[in-house]
Amino acid sequence: MKHSYLLASLALPALPAVAQNPALNARIAQLAQAEEAKVITWRRDFHQHPELGNEEKRTAGIVAAHLKKLGLEVQTNVGRTGVVGILRGGKPGPVVALRADMDGLPVTEATGLAFASTVKTTYLGQPVGVMHACGHDSHVAMLMGAAEVLSQVKKELSGTVKFIFQPAEEGSLPGVVGGAKLMVQEGVLDNPKVDAIFGLHINAQTEVGTLKYRPEGTMASSDVFTIKVKGKSAHGAYPWLAVDPVVTAAQIVTGLQTIISRQVELTQDAAVITVGMIHGGVRNNIIPEQVELTGTIRTLDKDMQQKIWAAVRRTATNIAESAGATAEVDIVNYAPITYNDPRLTEQMAPTLRRVAGPAHVTVQKAVTGAEDFAYFQEKVPGLFVFVGGMPKGKNPADTAPHHTANFFIDDSGLTLGVQTLATLAADYLGARK
Known part of the structure; x- marks a missing residue:
């Protein structure tokens, strides 16, 4: 991608290298694995009870209660139905944000799963079902898991983690501002001011156990x-x-x-x-x-x-x-271009390889889908990563695309997402100054 984004980033000094902390990384991996059953249960509950953008009241309530139970500072009704949790580490340092989107889509589910959605609504005057047909249910569950993992190692964290649970990534009703754009307007990246932000997206055509990323322009x-x-x-x-x-x-x-x-x-x-x-x-x-x-x-x-x-x-x-x-x-x-800051991406790529293993981390081609995570990246350096949700051994051509009635995610891929989010945050905060 050859334009002003890159020129601006080249004019800045390199970010600090990530300090190795094998013991903390191993502890995070262990805790993430221990959370697997809980994260899957959360994800299936959210899947069965999807809510459209700016209507995620049930989801937000569950998230807020979980963060309060962990002892975090919690803000609700941010960007209408968003939730923000703040975890202060045991040592001073920078502020890193982790983000998950919460909304479902106006799609009538046809998967036949035991926990399939049967929710019905009226959208733009037409009767339709509601479904988590893009994996946002898994995003919420994985970030809840990452919050629980990091809360158990907070004394070892050098800085602060801000957990952002965002509504309306799929868009608001016509003429209504929402999603990441509204959260940024309301100051979600301030008080405390965020230095970097990480997010991930489950992918139904990427095999479980795999991480994919791309420096610079990642999504359109x-x-x-x-x-x-x-x-x-x-x-x-x-x-x-x-x-x-x-x-x-x-x-x-x-x-x-x-x-x-x-x-x-x-x-x-x-x-x-x-x-x-x-x-x-x-x-x-x-x-x-x-x-x-x-x-x-x-x-x-x-x-x-x-x-x-x-x-x-x-x-x-x-x-x-x-x-x-x-x-x-x-x-x-x-939504603007989802732009992975090249310096931050280079800094954190070793973390991705340690978490998933070098053979399971690839640099992907750009995606013409869009993500309003880009609004956060316009304000602070950000890295957006894809985590595999396709059953092992399956052909991507045989899987249902995102935003369709048969969209399917293998729950066994969620633990890697939890570990990835938590380790990115811990490693960034542990960077040498």
Whole structure:
């Protein structure tokens, strides 16, 4: 990734090396293993009782009660339903944050698991099920486990750990600010001020026991675009009396795809434009006055992002004009690029290799999915890691993707996640000054 992020990081001095503390690392590994059954129980309970973004009241209540039981300082209702726990170590030092997201998705589960969700709700006016179809249930359970592990070794920690349980990673309702962005606005990285933040994401196509990471641009920025194509209504039998927004919208959809295939330098970084919704018309023989397109833009480079925004506006307005119609284009950024600080990543990569074993840690390619963890990384150096949740020996092509009704995670991968979070925090705090 070749842009200002990297230039800014190169101008700063190197971060301190991590001091080896084999005894503490071994103790954390032992405690994480001892937590396995408890973490799995938590995860299955959250899976069976999912809650949509900004509605995670039950989940937040369980988290807050657990952190209070551990003796942590606890803040609730942060960013609406978020929970923050503060663990002060036995020695002075920096502040490190660990983050997990709590929300489920409007997906009707079809896994058939004994602990499958049967929760129903109405989302954007449509009846739908609610499911942890992206693994956030496991994230909450793993961070609860890491909090319990670190609370048992707090006297050996040189600094402070802030546990951030975040709502609404999957997004808030239209027009509502939420998730990491709102938590940052409310000062979650202050009092005490966070020096670095770590997060992880379970992955259904990565084998249990494996960790993956990538320096610099790791997950794409996510932009939501809306294009309102306005024409002139008429009877469907007399299209010459209309300015047809349906045909114009169809041409715009095709035109948008040529931005990626013909205007973007894809050897530099990947990019995606997807039209996900088309709304227009009420009857088969009436040409409507307006059609609305909604979709997503994914980029891994800020300069490329701005070029694509300009190309979307140019393509939509000019195609509409050629048909005698008009196009109003609105683009909103949902999440910035998930950017792993290269110096912090280099500093902590040895920790990942010690935790999982060198043969089970790989540097992965960039992902065009998005994560609002990026808002934390805009304020402080951050590292986002993927932990395996696919059963051993299974072919990734045979697993259900994230955000689908058959999404499945192997519980045996959670212990590695607990150990990874706790060891990253302990090793960072133990870095030589």
